[in-house]
Amino acid sequence: MKANSYQRLRQVSLAVLMAAMSMQVVAEEEVLPEYTFMDAIKTGKNMTSFRLRYEFVDQEGLQPGTFTNAANTPNPTRTRELKDANALTLRSLIGWQTAPYHNWSFAAQLINVSQLTDDFNDGSNSYRLNGASNNNGKIEYAKVVDPDHTDINQLYVDWTGIKNTRVRAGRQQVNLDNVRFIGDIAFRQVMQVFDGVSVFNKTIPDTELFVAHFDKVNQIFTSERSGNLEVVNARYRISPTEFLVGYGYFSNFENLGLGNAWFGAGGANLLADQSNKTIGIRLDGTHIFTPNYRAHYTAEYAKQSDYKDGDNRIDAHYYKLGGGFGIDNFNLRLDQELLSSNNNTYAFQTPFGTNHLFQGWVDKFLVTPRAGIKDSFVTATYRYGDFLFFADYHVLDADEDFFTVNGGTSRTGSRYGTEWNAAVTWNVDKHWMTKFEYGKYSESDEFAATANTTSNAAGIRGRYHDTEKLWLTAMYTF
Structure with missing residues (x-):
C-alpha cells in the first residue's frame, strides 16, 4: 500500500x-510584447539612394533663332552652333516603406534633383523634339533633360488581405516586362511615376496578373498630365527564365505634350487627340542547356490604334524579333525592332515606356518620327567579377521614306543613321555602384519635317544631327 x-x-x-x-x-x-505599428515601421524597407551624374553632350547643328535684329524683333536667320552641354546633377531619393501591419503597409518617398552646374538646356520650359525650344535662358546649349525638381516621388498604401494579392493605391513606380511600354524612365534624374490604383495577383500557378487604372502621369520634364490609363498585363512563366506575356494598354490622354512630333509639323497637330490602345503578345526568355551554355530569344507583336476620341491617323504595329547565345560570362544577340508608319501620317508610339533604353542611348528617337523606325542591332555583354561590360551597334532605318533636306518634294530618305554605345559598370559593394557610358549617333540621310526644306530654313531643326554623349555615374543605395 x-x-x-x-x-x-x-x-x-x-x-x-x-x-x-x-x-x-x-x-x-x-x-x-504586441507587434505594433511602430514595429512595422522599424522593420520596413529603405527606399533611399543618392545618385551623382555628369553628362556631356556634343551635338552638331544650330540652335533655334532667338537672337534679335536691329529692330529688336526675333530674327530666325540669326542662329549659332549649339554649345556643348556639361551637366552635373545630384538626385536624392529619401523614403521608407513599412512592413505589413494588419495587412496594410505605407510608403513615402521624396525626390530632389539639384543642378550643381547649369551649362545645359534642361528642357523644363516645355517639351519639343530635338530642342526646338525649352529653357529659354539656356537655349544655346545642347539638351540634358534633368531639371531642378523637388516633389513627392512615391506615396502609396498597400493592402495584402487577400492571399497572393497586393492592392496598391497612390503615386507609384511601375515597370512591366522590358519597360518598352510601361516604365519609370529611371535613367533620367527625374523619374516617371503614375497616380492611381494597381492590383498584382499570383493566384494562378506560374502566372502573374497586373491590372491598373491611373489618372495622372508625372513626366521626366516635370509636367503632370491628366487623363486615364488602363493597364492589363498577364505573364505566364514557362520556366524560371522564359515567359509568355499578353498585354493591353488603353490610354485616354488627349495631350502628352508630344502631338506635333506624333503627327508632324503644323500648329493644328498640336491639338490632335493622342488617345490610343495597344494590344500585344510577347515570348521572351533564356533557355538554359547547361550551367555554361544558353540561348536567348524574343518574339513580340503589338497593334496600336485610336481609342475613345483619339485621332483616326493612329494606326500602326510593332514587332521585335531576335535571339542569341551565352557562353559562361559572355552573351551575344542580334535583334530587329520595328515601330511602323501609317503612310507617313503617324508612327507607333510608346509614350509611357523607358525609351532611353531603345534605339540607342543618345535619345534621338524618344518620339517615333512619322516615317517609323526599323532598328537592327547587335548587343554583347561580358561579366568579369564585379564588372559588367556592354556594347551595342544600331542601324536605324525608316519604315517609309521621308523628306530630306534639299531633297525637293519627293521622299528620298530611308536611313536616319547609325549609333553605337558602350558601358562599364562596377558594383563596388552592395551599396556603391559606379558606371561609365558613352554613345555616338551619326546621321545618314538628312531628315526634314516638311518638303522643300533647305539648309537655311527653320525646318532644318527636324534633323537628327550627329551627337556624342558621355555619362559618369556614382550611386549609393541604402
Missing part, C-alpha cells in the same frame, strides 16, 4: 509540475 501511495503521489506531483510548467509557458506567451 505504501508503495502504491508513493507511486500515486509521484504521479500527482509530476502532473502538478507539468501543469505549472504549462501555466508558466502560457504566462510567458501572454507577456510577449
Whole structure:
C-alpha cells in the first residue's frame, strides 16, 4: 500500500509540475510584447539612394533663332552652333516603406534633383523634339533633360488581405516586362511615376496578373498630365527564365505634350487627340542547356490604334524579333525592332515606356518620327567579377521614306543613321555602384519635317544631327 501511495503521489506531483510548467509557458506567451505599428515601421524597407551624374553632350547643328535684329524683333536667320552641354546633377531619393501591419503597409518617398552646374538646356520650359525650344535662358546649349525638381516621388498604401494579392493605391513606380511600354524612365534624374490604383495577383500557378487604372502621369520634364490609363498585363512563366506575356494598354490622354512630333509639323497637330490602345503578345526568355551554355530569344507583336476620341491617323504595329547565345560570362544577340508608319501620317508610339533604353542611348528617337523606325542591332555583354561590360551597334532605318533636306518634294530618305554605345559598370559593394557610358549617333540621310526644306530654313531643326554623349555615374543605395 505504501508503495502504491508513493507511486500515486509521484504521479500527482509530476502532473502538478507539468501543469505549472504549462501555466508558466502560457504566462510567458501572454507577456510577449504586441507587434505594433511602430514595429512595422522599424522593420520596413529603405527606399533611399543618392545618385551623382555628369553628362556631356556634343551635338552638331544650330540652335533655334532667338537672337534679335536691329529692330529688336526675333530674327530666325540669326542662329549659332549649339554649345556643348556639361551637366552635373545630384538626385536624392529619401523614403521608407513599412512592413505589413494588419495587412496594410505605407510608403513615402521624396525626390530632389539639384543642378550643381547649369551649362545645359534642361528642357523644363516645355517639351519639343530635338530642342526646338525649352529653357529659354539656356537655349544655346545642347539638351540634358534633368531639371531642378523637388516633389513627392512615391506615396502609396498597400493592402495584402487577400492571399497572393497586393492592392496598391497612390503615386507609384511601375515597370512591366522590358519597360518598352510601361516604365519609370529611371535613367533620367527625374523619374516617371503614375497616380492611381494597381492590383498584382499570383493566384494562378506560374502566372502573374497586373491590372491598373491611373489618372495622372508625372513626366521626366516635370509636367503632370491628366487623363486615364488602363493597364492589363498577364505573364505566364514557362520556366524560371522564359515567359509568355499578353498585354493591353488603353490610354485616354488627349495631350502628352508630344502631338506635333506624333503627327508632324503644323500648329493644328498640336491639338490632335493622342488617345490610343495597344494590344500585344510577347515570348521572351533564356533557355538554359547547361550551367555554361544558353540561348536567348524574343518574339513580340503589338497593334496600336485610336481609342475613345483619339485621332483616326493612329494606326500602326510593332514587332521585335531576335535571339542569341551565352557562353559562361559572355552573351551575344542580334535583334530587329520595328515601330511602323501609317503612310507617313503617324508612327507607333510608346509614350509611357523607358525609351532611353531603345534605339540607342543618345535619345534621338524618344518620339517615333512619322516615317517609323526599323532598328537592327547587335548587343554583347561580358561579366568579369564585379564588372559588367556592354556594347551595342544600331542601324536605324525608316519604315517609309521621308523628306530630306534639299531633297525637293519627293521622299528620298530611308536611313536616319547609325549609333553605337558602350558601358562599364562596377558594383563596388552592395551599396556603391559606379558606371561609365558613352554613345555616338551619326546621321545618314538628312531628315526634314516638311518638303522643300533647305539648309537655311527653320525646318532644318527636324534633323537628327550627329551627337556624342558621355555619362559618369556614382550611386549609393541604402
